Amino acid sequence: MQLAAIILLMVVLPIISIVQDLATNQVLLVEALGKWFVFWAVGWRLVSAALHQMLRPAYTAKDIFEIDDPAAGKLVLEIGFGNLAIGIPAIASLYFPAWVPALALAGCIFFGLAGLQHIRNKPTTRAEIAAMVSDLGLAAVLIVYLVWHALLSAQ
Numbered sequence: 001m002q003l004a005a006i007i008l009l010m011v012v013l014p015i016i017s018i019v020q021d022l023a024t025n026q027v028l029l030v031e032a033l034g035k036w037f038v039f040w041a042v043g044w045r046l047v048s049a050a051l052h053q054m055l056r057p058a059y060t061a062k063d064i065f066e067i068d069d070p071a072a073g074k075l076v077l078e079i080g081f082g083n084l085a086i087g088i089p090a091i092a093s094l095y096f097p098a099w100v101p102a103l104a105l106a107g108c109i110f111f112g113l114a115g116l117q118h119i120r121n122k123p124t125t126r127a128e129i130a131a132m133v134s135d136l137g138l139a140a141v142l143i144v145y146l147v148w149h150a151l152l153s154a155q
Contacts (some may be wrong), residue, residue, distance in 0.1 A: 002127055005048065006134045010041045030152060034100045034145040038090050041138050042107035046087030053080030086110060101149055104142045112139035 017036040021027050053060045057073035057080070065072070086106050093099040118132030 003130050006045070006130055009045045009048070010134050010138055013040045013044075028152075030145060030148045031097075033141070034104050034149060035094065035097065037138070037141055037145065038100050038103045038107060039094050041141075042103060042111075043087050043090030043093070046083040046107075046110075047091060050080040050083035050087055053077065053083065101146065104145055104149075108139050108142035108146065111135040111142070115139055 014036040017040065018029075018032045021032040021036065022029065053076050057076035058070065060076045060079075061067045061069070061072035065076070086103070089099060090103045090107065093103050112135070115132055115135035118128060118135060121128070123129045123132050
């Protein structure tokens with residue numbers, strides 16, 4: 001289920017939205033890239049993770065972070081708050097396009113660092129490898145968007 005959600009939110013839905021946006025609107029590819037990856041891959045992925053962390057902190061601590069200590073739930077809740085704090089504005093950026101670059105930067109930093117941490121942890125399970133690849137892949141997409149956006153803005 002987790003792998004399906006990652007693929008849906010970080011690949012399928014952004015690409016479908018970009019294609020639809022390009023086909024029906026007068027929009028540059030760079031604008032569509034930023035808009036939809038921030039909305040789906042940063043926004044909805046972080047909000048869905050946040051809800052899971054806040055509703056089931058013990059599960060997240062034990063089954064995701066492999067920490068079998070009831071006190072870890074407090075830390076997981078705070079991680080959920082942070083995910084919600086980035087995810088909600090990323091979703092709202094659909095209605096506030098000026099927010100997209102800042103949220104792309106926040107997402108790039110978050111997912112880039114998370115991906116590097118996965119490498120340091122030496123992933124062994126499919127879920128760990130999927131999280132690492134998707135985090136680093138999203139960070140790369142957001143870097144491309146940010147550089148492209150900056151180059152167009154400088155003209």
